[in-house]
Amino acid sequence: MKLQLFMLSLTAMTALAAPVLEGRQNDIPPCEDGGEGPVNDAFDTSAECKEKCFLRENADNDNKYGVCAGACRNVGHPAPIFQCRGDAT
Numbered sequence: 017m018k019l020q021l022f023m024l025s026l027t028a029m030t031a032l033a034a035p036v037l038e039g040r041q042n043d044i045p046p047c048e049d050g051g052e053g054p055v056n057d058a059f060d061t062s063a064e065c066k067e068k069c070f071l072r073e074n075a076d077n078d079n080k081y082g083v084c085a086g087a088c089r090n091v092g093h094p095a096p097i098f099q100c101r102g103d104a105t
Contacts, residue, residue, distance in 0.1 A: 047084035048075035050102030055086070059098045062088055069100035 050071030059065035065088035073084040086100045 044070065044083055044085045045073075045079050047071050047073060047086050047102050048077060049073065050084050050086050053086065053102075054100045055102045057100050058091075059088070059100070060096075062090070062096075062098050065098040065100055071100075071102050 053071035069086035
């Protein structure tokens with residue numbers, strides 16, 4: 017009986033001492049007004065552009081002066097050339 021009570025108490029204490037799982041935000045928010053990075057740099061592939069198109073947010077929001085993901089736009093014709101842009105447009 018004492019062993020069962022001890023095991024129950026130990027289990028309860030372990031559950032209470034366990035850290036609380038919190039949600040993580042792994043995504044970098046898109047830029048509203050990005051700058052200070054590879055703005056308007058040209059890339060040969062979309063994958064290369066997306067890999068390197070990270071800027072500093074200048075807009076007045078929660079992420080001001082933080083990292084933001086720029087938008088890669090296809091500006092080449094006829095050969096595809098991708099450009100890193102600091103805004104969503």
